[in-house]
Amino acid sequence: MASNGRVPSYEGDAFSCPYCNVYATQRWTDVEWPKWWNVKPRFYHGWKWSCCSHCDTLALWGHHQLLVWPNRTLPGPCANEDMPPEILATYEEARQVLAISPRAAAGLLRLALQNLIDTLEPGAGSVNDKIGRLVQRGLEPSAAKAMDILRVVGNNAVHPGRLDVDGDAELVPALFEILNLVVHHVLTRPRQVEALFETLPAGAREAIERRDEPKALPPGRSSRKGARSSSNRKSVAYRDQSDRAESAVDC
Numbered sequence: 001m002a003s004n005g006r007v008p009s010y011e012g013d014a015f016s017c018p019y020c021n022v023y024a025t026q027r028w029t030d031v032e033w034p035k036w037w038n039v040k041p042r043f044y045h046g047w048k049w050s051c052c053s054h055c056d057t058l059a060l061w062g063h064h065q066l067l068v069w070p071n072r073t074l075p076g077p078c079a080n081e082d083m084p085p086e087i088l089a090t091y092e093e094a095r096q097v098l099a100i101s102p103r104a105a106a107g108l109l110r111l112a113l114q115n116l117i118d119t120l121e122p123g124a125g126s127v128n129d130k131i132g133r134l135v136q137r138g139l140e141p142s143a144a145k146a147m148d149i150l151r152v153v154g155n156n157a158v159h160p161g162r163l164d165v166d167g168d169a170e171l172v173p174a175l176f177e178i179l180n181l182v183v184h185h186v187l188t189r190p191r192q193v194e195a196l197f198e199t200l201p202a203g204a205r206e207a208i209e210r211r212d213e214p215k216a217l218p219p220g221r222s223s224r225k226g227a228r229s230s231s232n233r234k235s236v237a238y239r240d241q242s243d244r245a246e247s248a249v250d251c
């Protein structure tokens with residue numbers, strides 16, 4: 001998966017800080033020769049400091065692109081920029097433990113998936129059941145398959161199973177990509193489509209919404225069949241944590 005806006009980049013306005021790992025805006029300044037050297041030009045061409053607005057710590061960049069210092073990055077890809085904060089925290093925790101315990105990382109990623117699914121599909125039921133309900137609501141099969149990979153591998157990491165999570169060096173790192181893929185499906189793409197929809201002329205948008213409003217049907221016919229409302233375009237939509245109902249913790 002391609003890197004996203006959280007990856008530290010030269011002269012980037014904001015990214016995940018290499019120190020505190022918080023996604024934060026960055027201030028940039030040139031690297032100067034000491035004044036008493038009295039050399040010209042005064043600045044190292046292509047060398048800069050970035051300063052994190054969250055932890056106020058400097059990082060050194062060189063050759064217009066390289067993060068020279070600090071030389072430490074967490075394993076695993078950076079999170080999708082649309083990942084909600086409470087799920088991002090679990091994702092970053094998984095990155096921190098990946099090197100010492102792939103099983104723990106897999107369990108945490110499964111927990112992050114469960115939290116995401118609980119916001120998409122509140123109420124009682126196992127993760128397996130909820131993925132099934134999301135499919136019925138229109139979740140794409142590839143997104144459901146990605147969820148199932150994470151669910152099954154995560155379950156095997158926590159409970160004895162047939163998968164050797166620790167024995168496959170590439171399995172758990174791939175799960176980070178899988179969770180990012182899920183977030184892309186259920187959050188990024190709907191957001192992008194909605195943003196483009198908002199660029200349509202108001203009249204066109206209203207006509208589309210009128211077209212999709214539930215129609216009054218002749219007596220005796222179900223009003224549900226064939227009726228699509230504008231809200232149905234967001235039928236698999238992220239809901240805030242405050243809206244989340246209690247749900248069973250299950251597989």
Ligand SMILES: [Zn+2]
Nearest residue numbers: 017020052055
């Ligand atoms: Zn920082």
